[in-house]
Amino acid sequence: MPQSAKTEPAATAGGRRAAAQRHRVRQDLAAAAMRLFSSQGYEATTVDEIAAAAGVARRTFFRHFRSKEEAIFPDHDDTLVRVQAVLDSADPREHPLDTVCRGITEVLRMYAYVPEISVERYRLIREVPTLREREIASVSRYERLFTRYLLGHFDEDAHRDGDDDPLLAEVAASAVVAAHNHVLRRWLRAGGKGDVEAQLDHAFDVIKATFGTGIGSGRIPSKAASESGSASASRQGEVVVAVARTDASPAQILRSIEEALRRA
Structure with a gap:
């Protein structure tokens, strides 16, 4: 088996683990920010406090968020x-x-x-x-x-x-x-x-x-849509026939009828 075939699954798995770890850290930071905002107020809470509450360094916080308000929308x-x-x-x-x-x-x-x-x-x-x-x-x-x-x-x-x-x-x-x-x-x-x-x-x-x-x-294309059953109408004597798609809403069907009557 080629070496690349052996290493590709490992690389993919590693990427998934890294993404999962990144997601966990973001969620932990967001949860810590939420707790602190709720307990001591938004203005009184600092980035350093959020990072400490999440158990990470200040620089880790800024790898994930540009500001403390951004942390509440992870x-x-x-x-x-x-x-x-x-x-x-x-x-x-x-x-x-x-x-x-x-x-x-x-x-x-x-x-x-x-x-x-x-x-x-x-x-x-x-x-x-x-x-x-x-x-x-x-x-x-x-x-x-x-x-x-x-x-x-x-x-x-x-x-x-x-x-x-x-x-x-x-x-x-x-x-x-x-x-x-x-x-x-x-x-x-x-x-x-x-x-x-x-x-x-x-x-x-x-x-x-x-x-x-x-x-x-x-x-x-409009022509293909028409052939596939989009709304259309024709007049036969005194009868106006309107055709609409089967997935059309009642309001769409009603408008198709109104347009058919106007064109008749």
């Missing part, structure tokens, strides 16, 4: 990578809004993974303006990512008069993030109790009903 960078992976691996037949909704669900799961920490973090963020600003900056990265994605996935045949592609993409992306934030805050105010993913799914239904017709599966 998972956003990794979650952004997971969200990007959801977008990159999406089935070309999936509605792009469905893809974006699956992406933001990864963010929700980050908060829901350890509810008690997320609830305490929410309390601190409400009290400390610096932390609120940090969270807003973190959330804006997801919104920019979703806007770029939706800009590339418009179905021209599904647009209504007056639609503006960049505006629609940005507003839809903002709506997805706003829905996530609304559901998340409500769940956190309730102490992290209840099925938060089910609540988010309900919010997604509202968004898809509102924006679903203007944004289509842009990776599939």
Whole structure:
């Protein structure tokens, strides 16, 4: 067996161990920061105290975080990578809004993974303006990512008069993030109790009903989409026939009928 074949699994395993160790240290630092912020206040807590409470040196803290406020959000960078992976691996037949909704669900799961920490973090963020600003900056990265994605996935045949592609993409992306934030805050105010993913799914239904017709599966050419069963209509005598995809929402079907009537 070639030497490279023997060493590759060991190198891969070593990389996984290093990543796991890095994750543990980040989590330990974040937990220590949370405890100290809660017990003695954010302003009174120093980086040296956080590092000491986590059992690491000051320089180790700065290998993982640039500042003490960043330590309270240890998972956003990794979650952004997971969200990007959801977008990159999406089935070309999936509605792009469905893809974006699956992406933001990864963010929700980050908060829901350890509810008690997320609830305490929410309390601190409400009290400390610096932390609120940090969270807003973190959330804006997801919104920019979703806007770029939706800009590339418009179905021209599904647009209504007056639609503006960049505006629609940005507003839809903002709506997805706003829905996530609304559901998340409500769940956190309730102490992290209840099925938060089910609540988010309900919010997604509202968004898809509102924006679903203007944004289509842009990776599939319009002609192919039409042949595969996207919304269309024809008039036969006094009868107007409207055809919609089987996965269309009631609001999308209704709009297809309205458009068919206007064209008739």
